[in-house]
Amino acid sequence: MTMHRVLTTLGCALTAALVTAGFAAPPTQPARPAEAATVRTHDGLVRGTTHDGYRTFEGIPYAAPPVGRLRWALPHRAAAWSGVRDATRPASACPQPAGEVPGGSTDEDCLHLNVTTPDGARPAHPRPVIVWLHGGGFTTGAGGSYDAHRMATRGDVVVVTVNYRLGALGFLAHSGLPGSGTFGLADQQAALRWVRTEIGAFGGDAHHVTLAGESAGGYSVCAQLASPGAAGLFDRAIIESGPCTGRADRPFAPSSVPLATARATGADLAAKAGCGSAHDVMSCLRRTPVSSLLKAQETDQQPAYETPLLPSDPAAAITSGRFRHVPVLLGNNHDEGNGWAAGIIRAGNPVTPATWPDVAATFFSSPGQAKAIVREYPVHGTDGGPVFGAVIGDADFACPTARTDSLLATQVPVWRYEFADEHAPPLTPGTPPFPLGASHASELPYLFDLGGRARDMTAAQHRLADTMIDYWTGFARTADPNGPSSPPWSRRTVQSLAPDHIVPTGTAQARHHCAFWDALTARSSASG
Template structure:
């Protein structure tokens, strides 16, 4: 099972985007200049919007700053060129073609409507990318449709990934949370400098998908993030995850996180060094990438993340901000396809064994088999439904219900069965609204819009309206869009956007009794 999990984790990292580099748009006007505290930045102008790329929000985490808290960037003279993205943070080849080994990666990108100006501030959405905390880059998300369609400023963020972002060691300040600390540093930059781009620092919404969505959960649970954002959007990153449901992101207890850190330390040859941290800081990036796990998890029980986000939400300890949260109807089908491609047979005869191997509680496999009967030859969709319900749909509904006891919460389920598929290769069975498929409705991934029918373009416009009105006021309703009630889950599908029952076709009563 461990080898198959590595395959599916790698698949999850690649799912977020088709493997393509951002495509620059054609400039339409004179390059704009923004004056920040560290210096002036020259961006690029396009039809209806402006972009500032590769904006430094922290110093390069190299040398003694590897595995240290992010430091402010150095000021610069003159006007700095901000017309191309900076390097992605170190990661294996996958979502970022060729991968990256460049640790000088703590940059963000700002997309603004053309009329944004310091005297007319607009709401701000800060976007945290997904990728299992091991892959991804803020520059992969072309946000101009969000910015122009919703009249908001969008900030996308690079943060440290993999072992460089989440190494855990006893007595190491920041243990297991360096990537989360980077996210907070980016939020502080937004607080202090977004006004230079025409953004309103008092109306900041922190948003993310998958690992990025879980990053939002972590920031809701972190005392040091208090006051850095006013609203939160969580896409396919439920706060209620845990090790028993490992297809979705979660946080590790100190003992487990530090054991993982010790394994990596030994694997790169530093386990017996007199100065272990000094040794680790000299290890070349490719060697660290080769030694790290396929997925990474933040550590809780730390100064930045004192509580497991699942417990913070369950006991009412999360930040009291407005939340928009949801998942996709068929989240698990992509994982089922990856597992089956790795050689796992899913047939009526093998189904009980598959459930024992991949369900949260092997002892209760017979109950799960009864809830998800597999009678025909096509096992992929049923296997996908099991993974999706256990790891995404039901934890998301639970997270929403727990948060709603203390704050305003808007819940959705993205349900376009014909959404653009997340990878170039044809899947072995229809994936439906699987993991990441809501993203092309909000962003041009890799700078390229996906081919969509007119009804899907209308859904995209509806979703952009919902997301950006929520960022503006805390309420997604308005502008003639189908009404969204806080008492129901809003189904987002072409021609079928509206309320559905709180448990839309999932077996959450079963999963609520599992660990």
């Protein structure tokens, strides 16, 4: 396997690998009589589970199963049902290779969502709603992996986690196929329309919706900000480690690609699946088993722009001001790239003073760029892993996040953070080749119990988790994360989030070499 292939494979798989440890079915919790958790939706009654202080409703369909002729079709409305639908466990994850979902999934009947709401009678005033889009490189992940009860109860909000189509089933592009390259994004919009219609029955405010996500989920929020079809479907946005101005030519941060590029990828999939020379390519692909499609698809997946759902690249839309003007909370992690660097080293690619120029040349195709990076980020002795991690994190997350912040802030209120707990609970088993610090996805256990299991934390880390939930849900409530019990957060600085050290910082851009990356990107764009 070439170095570039190693980079791309690891880039797609990292989030799944990070969160796989401990991602299992949520532990059984004592429940009161099921009648207390029955809610009427427009499609029928759903019976969830009543826990200590909150209720969950899992596996609720928000669209028809995308099977048969509906494979690679825009989402259709789910059919109504009679009687009471069981909503006490998550539905199947959307088709994906093994990773976050043990053994993977081949079940296309996956367009379901999960609702977590504080217990008790319907509140005097409807609660704010947070709709969560999971990460996983647009290839893996499931809404059911995110137990949101701490966010719901502490923040007094309703949380909705969503499955959406992934991989080739979510983002195939083909000439003449409506929805090409954007089926997964269309699913997200269908889920948001369900929330507008149904969330009032669960105590939520249908006109007080925050769309939030991490990694590919964060990039999905960027895409929805730029999509005409999402107009009126959400009122705030939270973007975690998914900068809207990420570059498609870098293998670690998900982005979008032109429709022509997506169609070329689709043609390659059809050929690998044995349908390339078929008289009716789409009919052939619709007959192809899911397992064969998963084997044939590219490791990385990206939505397509120059499409009806996504007319332009979200980076261009935000640069030009053509996006939905809602308040935004966004940020990145201090050591975002360390997980990828550790994975590359584990795969037998050491980063040493001798190998660093070649690694940089593989990561950045331009020899001039590679030489400039080696000068800016010298490797000495055994520090190669953290240096390479810094390059990935700065180039693909920290500096694009700063750029996104500066562009958005000319149009809308923006609150920016940097998660900086260098001793965050590990999300993978084993000992990494170097300390990972606050790496990609390491903020997630502070907001969710991943797989229904809380990570071990110190008292200071628990306080940080409470503060982060207060910030996130306060923003969902008032478009301002500040509250009476939280350290002040100014829009003019970056809020650094670390145990017992939640303070504004004005040095983030210098620390991440953003002037260097801005200049490098400008030279690349001028020469390209």
